[in-house]
Amino acid sequence: MSRSLTLMPAWVPGVLRFAGVYNLTWGIFVILFPQLPFRWLGLPEPNYPSLIQCLGMVIGVYGIGYWIAARDAATHWPIVLVGLLGKIFGPIGFVYTALRGELPWNFGATILTNDLAWWIPFTAILFHAARINEARRTTTEGLTLEQALRAAETPDHRNLFDLSFEVPLLLVCVRHLGCTYCRETLSDLARQRAQVDQAALRPVIIHMGSPEQGREMLSRFGLDDVAAVSDPDRRLFRALELPFGTLGQLISVKTFWRALVDGVVFRYGFGRFVGHGLQLSGAFVIKNGRIQRALRHNSPADRTDFSQFSCPVN
Template identity: 30%
Template sequence: MNTFSIDQEVIKSMLTNEGSSLWDLTFEQPVLLVFLRHFGCTFCREALSDIAKIKPRIEASGIQVIFVHMTDNKIADRYFQRYQLAGAVHISDPECEYYAQFGLVKGNFTQLFGLQSWIRGFQSGIIEGNGLSYKQIGDGFQMPGVFVLQEGKIKDAFVHRLSHDRPDYESLITNCCEIN
């Protein structure tokens, strides 16, 4: 279990595309909060594909998935639709303020463009079919991360060391939350 804390005022200020406060939602049920890289990134699209495959199991366990992205809601909705995540709950953060508040940093050259990233990019983009794109929709240097929140507190987290890290979302939520 990782130890993270965040100012509750930050969580209260985070509003979803539906107008709900993230703070309030964490008291209704645990939340898997997924901070994405920019939508032009192969690894962002890989994350969307991975989550789409397991979202029914996550939600069946009583956990809500909420995405944070760096574009406007209309563009985000198109990407969610493309990855069978239509109706996804999400938070727009084009200035990456919430990313920073959650301790997610800008990546350095090795984290973003190292040999491992090129190899994984080929695997994800070509072999797994997530596509390669040079279109940047958001801050191309912003690193992603995943947090599990319950009752306004971070219960666990996965902070990417490298842009191509692939979280095990199901392991992240297992045994970290009390479901009523």
């Protein structure tokens, strides 16, 4: 496992410490001067300033949480998540009350710095935390390739390790079954099936849904005779060293370009998440319990060209 997969980017502690100082400063200010912000905005001063001081206390407590999370954001990600949710629901609540005429619009002047400015960095931190925790779990709990192959069984109760000694296997690991690119992969496999068969490879789809969901998806693309292995705990994904994607890999120009401009989403559609949305996909040739060829995707939008597996495996 690459060490970079278990390290948080260098900017994360600084952002969280700054968020901590910002919240503490703002909270203390509101506690000491609860009526001053209203004066600045030209609004009537509150009749119960103690309620505003309580809000300042909550804001300050968040600051302490952010400072603690800065030490190890991957471990303390729930603090960041709760903070992000507050920064999302707060503006929603303000817009709702302002539309009802219960608050003036200029009351939301602080939303830009208190809430909106933190959406992108906090979201990025949560993406990195998920990736790092997955890498840590792989290191501490992951099975060896042989163990994972032995634990994975086809619908006829044959484990993949033993089966790979009879015929080379083409393991096609897809993300979640609602992913439009995973549906494209299954369509590509159906179209290039003759080349796969010519190479004497037995295709096996590895997915994270239930066995019934896997069979339903394969049937949609005419792959009823292809074995599907349900791997909801991602044991095979880990053993094959398929990591979670980074924020830049999952949300990129390429992802949106292929979905909208190339029309992938219009051809294959999309559905609910059945699996893990951060998981990257790939394809592998397994013979005699070992990886003979590997294709690990760097983006959900990467396309699998099965013709590269068409040469017979020695």
